[in-house]
Amino acid sequence: MFALVDGTNFYVSCERVFQPRLEGVPVVILSNNDGSVVSLSAEAKAYGIRRGVPYFEIRELLRHRQGQALSSNYALYGDMSGRMMRRLAAHAPIEIYSIDEAFLDLHGMERYIQAPGGIGRDAKRDVLACTGLPTCVGVAPTKTLAKAANRLAKKYPELQGVLVLDTESRRERALRALLVEDVWGVGRQYALALQQKGVATAWQLAGVGEAWARKHLGGVVGWRLVQELRGQPCQGLLPSEDGTLRRQSLSYSRTFGQPLQLFDAVWGAVSTYLIKAAEKLRAQGDEAHILSIYLSKNRFDPQLQGPAGRTATLTLPMGPTADTLQLLHYGRQLFGRLWEPGNAYTKAGVVLDGLESRERPRQLQLFAPEPGPTPKGRPELMQCLDQVNARFGRGKVTVGCAVPSGGEGAPWQSKSQWRSPAFTTRLEDLLLIN
């Protein structure tokens, strides 16, 4: 059996822990650049606001209803997430699935699931008591069914946030009540196609054959999904060691505060993003051997023809690295391949792929690596750079071509007008009760 635990309107809940005045108020949390809604409270949902809508469309509605919009504060959410995960990990082996969701492995704990209250209610109570965060819990024999149970636990208040699917009849009842578009792994495209073929509920989806599933739901993924709905596990727990996630790629991208046309401005943004991505890479003790850069134009522009974005990718000739200067060197080459004068760019990003731990055993070098910018003494230099910045503030020391202090006041700087303080991670932002 698996449990899926997730935070209810997680970002809003994090804000409310430190700002009780937001209790009962329609609250929306905005994306970077204050562009669109990424999380919202039940009160905001009741007024018809939905995740993903652009802020300018709901600004008036929110003001009219005395609602509150906040910029997203990932320093706060990330720290609160860590607190929640540490509580959950005390109950069972854990896989952290996203910032506000975790799977718990309950194999061998079946008797505890059945006990009065059960592990779901227990974990939920614990997280609330220790962090102030409300959660929902779904328990079932497969991950997909646990997600389904969680979904229904949220939808029906009488379940009080916990649903256990531990018998055939409970599974059937749940799947009959679940729409196909609410199944984990069925997105917009698939939902539309399924509905057109007369498959409207999760129960109907669980009844399709293997060939059908492979044909209409993206191959082997679709077939696994159907099996999981039937109660046959196809995915095990991927345990998160010491509360962190093992990742295969890492990226840093931002929408600019305004469209940019000048080479220097766009390269200024990309080089800054590269520096940040390299910092993240070193902070998690990894090296990357594939580098991608992408540039995007405004994807909502009706004049736009062709794809909004272009990507350039390179396998680094000297092998895995976490060196800012090497990444900048090759990043500049990739940028040159993408750059087209006369375009108004709205967004850029950097992706580091093929991540390996820096501590891994070194493979025997059979051939001399291609000469890149000289790497002698570089790991030490990078380490020194990170230590100085950790002590004196991010971006205090950087490379010569970069904009100081990480782009503060730069032309690409994102908007973030209503950010709450970093209550839990900055001493100056500590909440004071008078």
Added chain:
DNA sequence: TCTGGGGTCCTAGGACCC
């Protein structure tokens, strides 16, 4: 005027190798 960011997995074709 104003529309996020960071991930995953799978497929498929071409180059290249044995």
Added chain:
DNA sequence: TCTGGGGTCCTAGGACCC
């Protein structure tokens, strides 16, 4: 006109997740 089988790597793209 005929012209294998199997494998890897690389790249691009499409679907999905939160």
